[in-house]
Amino acid sequence: MSLLEVRELTKRYGRRTAVEDLSFALDAGEILALLGPSGSGKTTTLRLIAGFERPDGGWLRLDGRLLGTPGRQLPPERRGIGYVFQEYVLFPHLNVYENVAFGLRRIPARERRERTQRVLEQVGLTAFARRYPHELSGGQQQRVALARALAPEPRLVLLDEPFSSLDAALREGTRSEVLGLLRRRGVGTLLVTHDQEEALAAADRIAVLREGRIEQIGTPEEVYHRPRTAFVAHFLGSTNLLSGTARGRVADTPLGPIELDRAAEGRVLLSLRPEHLELGAEGAPVVVEARYFKGHDVTLQVRGPAGSFRVQADYRLPFRPGDAARLRARERAVVLASPAERR
Numbered sequence: 251m252s253l254l255e256v257r258e259l260t261k262r263y264g265r266r267t268a269v270e271d272l273s274f275a276l277d278a279g280e281i282l283a284l285l286g287p288s289g290s291g292k293t294t295t296l297r298l299i300a301g302f303e304r305p306d307g308g309w310l311r312l313d314g315r316l317l318g319t320p321g322r323q324l325p326p327e328r329r330g331i332g333y334v335f336q337e338y339v340l341f342p343h344l345n346v347y348e349n350v351a352f353g354l355r356r357i358p359a360r361e362r363r364e365r366t367q368r369v370l371e372q373v374g375l376t377a378f379a380r381r382y383p384h385e386l387s388g389g390q391q392q393r394v395a396l397a398r399a400l401a402p403e404p405r406l407v408l409l410d411e412p413f414s415s416l417d418a419a420l421r422e423g424t425r426s427e428v429l430g431l432l433r434r435r436g437v438g439t440l441l442v443t444h445d446q447e448e449a450l451a452a453a454d455r456i457a458v459l460r461e462g463r464i465e466q467i468g469t470p471e472e473v474y475h476r477p478r479t480a481f482v483a484h485f486l487g488s489t490n491l492l493s494g495t496a497r498g499r500v501a502d503t504p505l506g507p508i509e510l511d512r513a514a515e516g517r518v519l520l521s522l523r524p525e526h527l528e529l530g531a532e533g534a535p536v537v538v539e540a541r542y543f544k545g546h547d548v549t550l551q552v553r554g555p556a557g558s559f560r561v562q563a564d565y566r567l568p569f570r571p572g573d574a575a576r577l578r579a580r581e582r583a584v585v586l587a588s589p590a591e592r593r
């Protein structure tokens with residue numbers, strides 16, 4: 251049985267539907283990223299799970315126990331869920347130790363002391379126990395917030411953009427420490443982010459949200475390499491869309507015949523990432539329009555009778571704007587779902 255089960259969860263604000271028919275499951279020790287643009291329903295989903303909002307439809311269970319459904323709503327403090335929300339700041343008048351012990355008020359003093367010390371040690375903050383929040387860096391404050399969420403030993407932790415306020419240098423280290431700790435403790439984690447790189451690097455699975463619905467859910471490799479829709483393909487990096495006529499595993503396209511990742515018949519819309527195209531001696535004629543140096547490689551914008559494309563290339567290749575070249579696919583193209591398949 252999954253740790254968390256969410257079924258057909260729906261939330262409306264007046265006539266606007268913030269979350270619609272959301273269904274997914276999460277296992278113990280698993281990290282699921284909720285990824286989507288602003289307004290796609292990520293925070294509302296966490297608030298429904300935490301119990302700050304009442305659903306208008308559907309239900310959710312944690313460890314088999316019903317937490318929320320339109321007719322029955324368990325209050326947040328009885329759900330056994332830890333959360334670190336962006337706006338969920340530390341108490342400024344309490345030191346680190348007191349902030350973490352705060353959630354353990356109902357536990358006998360000795361156990362409270364032991365648990366607080368243990369969790370501070372786990373997040374590497376024992377030496378900072380007597381400091382106040384304003385005497386800590388952003389990353390340290392984030393770890394205190396996490397320690398406070400973990401102290402009551404929840405089975406599920408909800409993280410809403412917890413790393414977005416940290417600068418790039420601190421972000422990666424803090425993220426892998428924090429998520430590593432959650433994984434080792436077998437805690438299920440829902441991580442809200444609109445940062446695709448963070449989702450790809452840190453999550454076991456990603457649910458891509460669009461207008462309150464899950465557009466696709468899968469491992470980072472699946473959603474990146476086998477996007478079901480143009481929206482997912484574009485949201486997880488850059489891609490080229492190309493239409494063609496499929497005959498089984500091959501399609502005729504303006505770039506010539508291209509192998510497909512699955513069999514199809516008739517009109518198809520294909521996705522080819524910039525790294526799946528190459529410039530060389532063979533293929534459709536194009537002219538290089540722009541060159542963007544990225545350090546480890548370059549992105550070339552090219553145009554020809556077949557259309558306009560972005561191509562990733564080795565930075566040592568001599569292509570410059572104005573050069574003529576030939577373009578071909580070096581990998582199979584992904585067949586995107588037709589409107590009928592998406593329903």
Ligand SMILES: Nc1ncnc2c1ncn2[C@@H]1O[C@H](COP(=O)(O)OP(=O)(O)OP(=O)(O)O)[C@@H](O)[C@H]1O
Pocket residue numbers: 263266267268286287288289290291292293294295444
């Ligand atoms: N309390 C509320 N009252 C009315 N509408 C709301 C409320 N909370 C959220 N919404 C609407 O619900 C939709 C989903 O919002 P939500 O905050 O869940 O999105 P999000 O994906 O978390 O966005 P962001 O990345 O900007 O935080 C939006 O259209 C938003 O305007």
